Amino acid sequence: MSFPWAKQYAPKHPVMQWIDEKLPLPRFVYNAIGSGYPVPRNLNYFWNFGVLSGVALVCQIVTGVILAMHFHSSAAGAFESVNGTIMRDVNAGWFLRFAHANGASMFFIVVYTHIARGLYYGSYKAPREMVWLLGVVIFLLLMATAFMGYVLPWGQMSFWGAQVITGFFSAIPVVGDWIRIWLLGGYAPDDAALNRFFSLHYLLPFVIAAVVILHIWALHIPGSSNPTGVEVKDEQDTVPFHPYYTAKDGLGLVVFLIVFALLIFFAPDMLGHPDNYIPANPLSTPAHIVPEWYFLPFYAILKSFTFDLILPAKLWGVLAMFGSILLMFFLPWLDKSPVRSGSYRPMYRIFFWIMIVDVFVLGYVGGAEPIARNVILGQIASMYYFAHFLIIVPIVSRLERPKPLPNSITEAVLAKGKSGETAVSA
């Protein structure tokens, strides 16, 4: 599962030799993220974000496990246990809570960057389709985990967010309401819903960790992609993961931690909503129910469907919202271009950047008041989103004439040095 020139694990210390004979775990780590994994030498900083996502997951699990020790999972006690006990009485509880809440945001920031990198550099294409598919599974699990986590403090947005999201299921014809009541364990979110969300919120991160292992396993079969999209040809094209990329990821990790620390210590509530500091009240609906920032683009898609075309508008919205993520599963087969990297695809590159702007527009609309101007903006942006993946990308991959590719990674690297460029290829 690796290149023939990969270094072999040869423990010198007798204890390591003894362990390696009994259980080759050190060998496994060595081959996965040590010197035994040859990686293209030309990865830019966007390749840091996979490791950063893994770090974010570990941060969430560590802070989450400790928070769970102090959390009171009941509709009567949840808000008080988070905002009273944890924030005021638990030693450094305020730090754990802010680190966990902002850790979720950091997780999504790095995961979205990781996904965007995959889209630009065509990381989803053969032979890495399985890596991409598992990535989409991780993303779905991450969204479910984040949603359920946001319900736990039992503030106004927690409660009404749970009400809205579980309301999606009532859009299913005939059995919808029945399914919603079954999922919630009642007619509205209450103890039953809160407890099952807590249980699943504790379980799913470990499921994510398991799928992450599969994701990395699938990655190690073809090896990492790179900014040129040209496959590794010989030993010259690669460097061992350790120490080269442990050093580069280490640098990226410290930058990540600085941003994370700035959020936790100096703007812990910036990405949250003030209404979640009000205890859940089933009798008082907030003026504007909005999800956390990382769901806003999808929320905008949901809200954009306001016309009953054969099916009710609400069902269209729900289908489109789930569809907007599920279509990612088909991306490796929607984009037929043999060229991976967007750097060599002049047409695709333009549409890629339009799509990125489009997602930001959707994010804005998702959080904005539903006045006519914003609704129109959201409807146009949603149209582009679906047109991009289902119509534009398949057509572009046929029409486009890509730029000539370098013969090898090494050739591209050396050519870059000659022309005096120092910046990483975008």
Added chain:
Amino acid sequence: MSALFVKSIKFLIGGAFVVALFLALWTTVAGMINEPAAETAAEEFHLKPEHLALQSDGPFGTFDEQQVQRGFQVYKEVCAACHSLSLVSFRELEGIGYTEAQVKAIATGWTTPQPTFDPKTGDRGERPNTPADRFPHVYYPGQGSPPDLSLIAKAREGGASYIHALLTGYQAQPAELLEKFPDAKTPEGLHYNPYFANLNLAMPAPLTSEGQVQYLDGTRATVDQMSKDVSAFLVWTAEPTLEKRHAVGFATILFLIALLFLTFGAYRSVWAGVKH
């Protein structure tokens, strides 16, 4: 035929979403032209609070203990009659400069007692507060409880600035509002305040005259001063650990910047001589 269908299924699905959205867009635009959204009094007369500068602002912010103590006095003598502070414990007052003995005196002298319940006899009673207790819940007979103030500075857009603007913003309903929106007259029992989301709130102006509170430190107790002080106090109740958060954050960032230099050096030395 079926092969063609499979081949074009992506265009069909994509097209269906685009058509549904196009029709939705059409109806939105038509609706906007046919019946433009009517303006409401709340949209036109609602005011955004002016920024209230406090010592706790910014990355190095700390609490002004004198001001927070004055704010506590305002809370105790004015707000506490109706508003609870049920997430805050009396012992936490030591964090704003009161001594242990003073906190004990404040707790035992607190007007609202702690409710008790004897599980053996079923008797309900009352006892004086102790420093270990949280501020007792205030019941407001017949009308439910006004909002708890523990987290109010975080639970409202604008935080302390909003609280200060609201407390000083009570006024008579402007004549031009009534002229333009005759139906928007403030109902009986509510009070006009342009900083409140729908302009009319149930709470009457709580701070009405200078000297309503006799400050122990001799500060002139104008309505504006009392509003500022109680806003500062509510920033403290919303997050008593704010000062500690800033201090730990400062040390953490310094440490990480040092680490950044080290990791950058490590990166440079590892990659020296390797073109990439």
